[in-house]
Amino acid sequence: MKEAIRTDVLIVGAGPVGLFAVFELGLLDLKCHLIDILDRPGGQCTELYPEKPIYDIPAWPVISGQELVDRLMEQIRPFEPQFTFNRMVAGLERLPEGGFRATTDEGEVFEAKVVVIAAGGGSFQPKRPPIPGIEAYEGKSVFYAVRRMEDFRGEDLLIVGGGDSALDWTLNLQPLAHRLTLVHRRAEFRAAPDSVNRMLALKEAGKLDFRIGQVKALEGEDGILRGAVVKGPEGDFEVACTRLLPFFGLTMKLGPIADWGLNLDENLIPVDTERFETSQPGIFAIGDINHYPGKLKLILSGFHEAALMAQAAKRIVHPHEKVVFQYTTSSTSLQRKLGVTR
Amino acid sequence: MTKLTYIAPDGATFEVEAEDGSTVMENAVRHGVPGIEAECGGACACATCHVYVDEEWMDAVGQPEAMEEDMLDFAYDVRPNSRLSCQIRVREDLDGLVVRVPERQG
Numbered sequence: 056m057k058e059a060i061r062t063d064v065l066i067v068g069a070g071p072v073g074l075f076a077v078f079e080l081g082l083l084d085l086k087c088h089l090i091d092i093l094d095r096p097g098g099q100c101t102e103l104y105p106e107k108p109i110y111d112i113p114a115w116p117v118i119s120g121q122e123l124v125d126r127l128m129e130q131i132r133p134f135e136p137q138f139t140f141n142r143m144v145a146g147l148e149r150l151p152e153g154g155f156r157a158t159t160d161e162g163e164v165f166e167a168k169v170v171v172i173a174a175g176g177g178s179f180q181p182k183r184p185p186i187p188g189i190e191a192y193e194g195k196s197v198f199y200a201v202r203r204m205e206d207f208r209g210e211d212l213l214i215v216g217g218g219d220s221a222l223d224w225t226l227n228l229q230p231l232a233h234r235l236t237l238v239h240r241r242a243e244f245r246a247a248p249d250s251v252n253r254m255l256a257l258k259e260a261g262k263l264d265f266r267i268g269q270v271k272a273l274e275g276e277d278g279i280l281r282g283a284v285v286k287g288p289e290g291d292f293e294v295a296c297t298r299l300l301p302f303f304g305l306t307m308k309l310g311p312i313a314d315w316g317l318n319l320d321e322n323l324i325p326v327d328t329e330r331f332e333t334s335q336p337g338i339f340a341i342g343d344i345n346h347y348p349g350k351l352k353l354i355l356s357g358f359h360e361a362a363l364m365a366q367a368a369k370r371i372v373h374p375h376e377k378v379v380f381q382y383t384t385s386s387t388s389l390q391r392k393l394g395v396t397r
Numbered sequence: 398m399t400k401l402t403y404i405a406p407d408g409a410t411f412e413v414e415a416e417d418g419s420t421v422m423e424n425a426v427r428h429g430v431p432g433i434e435a436e437c438g439g440a441c442a443c444a445t446c447h448v449y450v451d452e453e454w455m456d457a458v459g460q461p462e463a464m465e466e467d468m469l470d471f472a473y474d475v476r477p478n479s480r481l482s483c484q485i486r487v488r489e490d491l492d493g494l495v496v497r498v499p500e501r502q503g
């Protein structure tokens with residue numbers, strides 16, 4: 056087992072609500088570590104609607120999803136939150152001596168006095184394409200993400216999709232691959248035009264293949280891929296390949312949270328509205344993942360929940376400290392924490 | 398009111414009376430049609446309200462716009478009659494429209 060990373064508060068999910076929790080916890084001197092399966096902060100705001108306007112953030116008549124996340128990152132910077140991206144929190148258990156141990160899907164271990172689940176609609180996970188029997192190849196020949204580029208050196212790669220992930224990995228892996236074929240269902244791409252032009256230039260130069268179509272079957276055995284059958288506009292054709300990388304976007308799945316011994320109600324975690332604590336003392340749930348009478352899945356509501364949760368978390372982590380209610384406007388001690396006064 | 402019919406992958410049919418101006422996705426969610434997830438709430442940002450428009454209705458419904466075509470790249474098992482139901486607005490001349498829900502949304 057890897058050595059545990061210790062923190063006061065472990066936050067599962069770095070969406071807007073998890074991010075703002077860092078601020079409220081930070082004002083109370085609690086240090087946070089956030090883990091998210093995505094490769095950057097922001098949850099739904101950055102993954103689903105970075106450029107769309109939000110109109111109901113108090114005092115921001117209009118702000119885009121990405122801008123909101125950028126501002127939150129700026130606001131929490133004084134508290135030096137630690138982030139672990141590209142990791143899913145897989146296991147969570149209570150330690151006999153108090154506190155919790157969480158493990159990621161890659162085996163990292165975290166120990167924290169309090170856990171805050173800010174998991175929104177669940178982990179963003181890759182969509183599986185409609186290819187019969189693809190499950191048998193997953194993790195051996197079929198990958199939905201590239202964690203180590205070296206793993207793909209010298210392979211015959213088949214990349215499927217037309218978004219930025221498909222195009223970026225086509226460009227990044229082309230120099231390493233023995234051979235690379237990109238398959239997309241149409242001639243237009245949603246990816247950045249610059250990437251598309253670079254891909255087409257490589258195709259012109261004979262350095263990769265681009266074919267229009269949809270993968271309908273895989274060939275191979277015991278998870279070892281030999282080729283794929285693609286349905287093209289002029290009939291089926293075959294692509295020899297040893298690795299398949301499908302990029303069809305992400306969808307939210309509750310994931311391992313269901314196995315953590317918490318009471319659940321239709322994939323949501325019931326909490327009380329004073330502390331936003333789950334059925335397990337010391338584990339809190341805020342933002343879209345929780346449920347209580349009158350719950351609204353709004354960013355605004357998640358921010359409120361973060362503030363109240365922080366008060367309860369403080370009493371667990373520092374049981375002997377008295378919490379005095381203070382305003383950031385007038386409290387020099389809070390301002391010192393924020394680094395705006397000395 | 399305009400009549401819409403949804404056919405689930407198991408063949409179950411759902412007939413609903415829809416208000417003009419609402420979307421085919423909204424009516425599915427309101428009436429609990431299984432398989433329409435609509436994660437993003439109708440912003441054309443997730444491709445989880447994918448439906449197949451009945452061949453006979455394809456002309457009446459029309460073609461997706463560029464943004465929807467882009468999003469369809471992320472849908473499950475895309476066919477020539479694939480549409481995102483949040484981008485189909487109910488109107489009088491769609492009375493009787495039939496759409497099929499795919500086996501999965503992703």
Ligand SMILES: Cc1cc2nc3c(=O)[nH]c(=O)nc-3n(C[C@H](O)[C@H](O)[C@H](O)COP(=O)(O)OP(=O)(O)OC[C@H]3O[C@@H](n4cnc5c(N)ncnc54)[C@H](O)[C@@H]3O)c2cc1C
Pocket residue numbers: 067068069070071072073074090091092093097098099100103104107108109110111142143144145173174175176177178179309310311312341342343344352353354355357436437438440442
């Ligand atoms: C298109 C669209 C428009 C919207 N417009 C508005 C609006 O105008 N106003 C408004 O208030 N709200 C709006 N919302 C809703 C708003 O985005 C959500 O309420 C908000 O994102 C919830 O934040 P969150 O931090 O709780 O969860 P999320 O943003 O869902 O973030 C949760 C994060 O947790 C991660 N995660 C979950 N489980 C794990 C795990 N086990 N391990 C690691 N990581 C995990 C996920 O990958 C995700 O990144 C909109 C949503 C959409 C989709």
